[in-house]
Structures are given as structure tokens and as C-alpha cells.
Amino acid sequence: MQVLFFGATADAVGMREVEIDFSADAKAADAFAAIVQKFPQLARHKLLFAVNQEYADGGETIKNGDELAVFTAVSGG
Amino acid sequence: MQEEENQKPKTKNQNRTDFFEITSEPLKVGAIARRVVPAxxxxxxxLDGFVRQWTKERETEYLVYEAYEPMALKEMEKLIERAHERFEIENVGIVHRLGRLEIGETSVVIAVAAPHRRAAFEACEWLIKELKRTVPIWKKEVYRDGEVWIEGDSQIKN
Structure with missing residues (x-):
């Protein structure tokens, strides 16, 4: 699955996207925990998550082809 | 086709000309505002949001804005819908700029047209507050001696 990073999280992991395999029917919360485990430097940030360009609360079931994103609290304006 | 047409949710004003955009080009505030005017x-x-030079005692050299563009556009669209539910307004336009912005350059324009000014003021304030909370756009502040991605609306204290 494609995982996207932006701003502070992109700088922290040193890339803007990465392909990670998750088990079929994984919960989004488990996928995000696995991402933070793979990139422990993310843990010092307060993170927000999205699945398919919608904010995720972790309860979503993810499937092949989904677009995941990990980013920090937003600061536009 | 006809059936689909009938099932579309009806909005109060069929002539709404809302818009929400992200661009790397400089923003022309007056021109954006004029696009929301109905009869x-x-x-x-x-609102003309622009790059501030001084935050408390710290001097900013320039800002870099980045967005999760497709999600940011979706969130902007949702914001506009929510604004129409809350306020007696006719049209809303939101344009946010990305990339490197120098001091004083406009980063965001929000224009709200309403029959009466009070609703327009309230909606505009609500929209910028919610945009800063929900739309996935980030700013990096670049100082003479370093840079930092701002996380959340509050300024980083250090």
C-alpha cells in the first residue's frame, strides 16, 4: 500500500512516499502503528492519519490500493 | 439520467458560485473577492492572510507552504458546505497558495458574499479558523538561523 508523508513527517522519514505491505483486512490503527514502528522518529510528533484522503480514526479496514497518509497537525492559513 | 438529476441534493441557492483552489501563483485578492459577488x-x-515578518521576537525570512492537495481540496469543499449550513451567506471562495512566499505575500484568501454583512464577517472568521484546523496544508518558517515546520495552529515556543 502507498503511504504518503508531508512536511514534518516527510523530513523525519526522509521520503515523501513508501510502499508497505499490510495484512489483508488490517485495521487502519494497526497499519499506522506499524508505520510508526518502522519509522520511530515519527513518534516525537503528534500525528494525524488519513485513508483515501479522509481523516482516519483507526477503525477503518484497509485494503489493497488504499492511499494512506501520515502527517502532523495542520498549519495552513 | 433524468432520475439522477432529480436525486441530487437541493441547495438553497442553485446559482451558488463557490470555489476552492490551490495554486503556486501569486494571489490577487481583489479579483478573487469579485468572483463571489451575486446580485x-x-x-x-x-480575508487577506499574508506572511508575517515578526512572531513575538523571532524574525521570519520566508515561508514554504505544502499541501496534501487532493485531500486539502476535499476538506475545503466540506468547509464551504458546513459554512452554508451555519450562516446566511450566498457564495464562498477560498484560494490557498503553496510554495515559497516572501514577507507580506498573500498566502490565503477567503471571500464570503452575503445579503448582510454580519453573516459574512462571522462566516469568514469561522472559515479561516476551521481551515487552520482541518485542511491539510503546512507551513515551514525559515529563519536566519534555521527552519521549522509549524505543527498545528499555535506557534512553537523555543
Whole structure:
């Protein structure tokens, strides 16, 4: 699955996207925990998550082809 | 086709000309504001958000804005829908700029047209507050001696 990073999280992991395999029917919360485990430097940030360009609360079931994103609290304006 | 047409949710004003955009080009505030004007309105309130030089004692050299563009556009669209539910307004336009912005350059324009000014003021304030909370756009502040991605609306204290 494609995982996207932006701003502070992109700088922290040193890339803007990465392909990670998750088990079929994984919960989004488990996928995000696995991402933070793979990139422990993310843990010092307060993170927000999205699945398919919608904010995720972790309860979503993810499937092949989904677009995941990990980013920090937003600061536009 | 006809059936689909009938099932579309009806909005109060079929002539709404809302818009939400992300661009790397400089923003022309007046031109953006004019795009929201309908005939039955008496006021537009426009927010011109621009790059601040001084935050407390710290001097910013320039900012870099980045967005999760497709999600940011979706969130902007949702914001506009929510604004229409909350306020007596006719049209809303939101344009946010990305990339490197120098001191004083406009980063965001929000224009709200309403029959009466009070709703336009209130909606504009609500929209920028919610945009800063929900739309996935980030700013990096670049100082003479370093840089930092701002996380959340509050300024980083260090």
C-alpha cells in the first residue's frame, strides 16, 4: 500500500512516499502503528492519519490500493 | 439520467458560485473577492492572510507552504458546505497558495458574499479558523538561523 508523508513527517522519514505491505483486512490503527514502528522518529510528533484522503480514526479496514497518509497537525492559513 | 438529476441534493441557492483552489501563483485578492459577488448581496468580507515578518521576537525570512492537495481540496469543499449550513451567506471562495512566499505575500484568501454583512464577517472568521484546523496544508518558517515546520495552529515556543 502507498503511504504518503508531508512536511514534518516527510523530513523525519526522509521520503515523501513508501510502499508497505499490510495484512489483508488490517485495521487502519494497526497499519499506522506499524508505520510508526518502522519509522520511530515519527513518534516525537503528534500525528494525524488519513485513508483515501479522509481523516482516519483507526477503525477503518484497509485494503489493497488504499492511499494512506501520515502527517502532523495542520498549519495552513 | 433524468432520475439522477432529480436525486441530487437541493441547495438553497442553485446559482451558488463557490470555489476552492490551490495554486503556486501569486494571489490577487481583489479579483478573487469579485468572483463571489451575486446580485442579491450587499457585502463581501475578504480575508487577506499574508506572511508575517515578526512572531513575538523571532524574525521570519520566508515561508514554504505544502499541501496534501487532493485531500486539502476535499476538506475545503466540506468547509464551504458546513459554512452554508451555519450562516446566511450566498457564495464562498477560498484560494490557498503553496510554495515559497516572501514577507507580506498573500498566502490565503477567503471571500464570503452575503445579503448582510454580519453573516459574512462571522462566516469568514469561522472559515479561516476551521481551515487552520482541518485542511491539510503546512507551513515551514525559515529563519536566519534555521527552519521549522509549524505543527498545528499555535506557534512553537523555543
Amino acid at each position: 442579491n448581496c450587499g457585502a463581501i468580507v475578504t
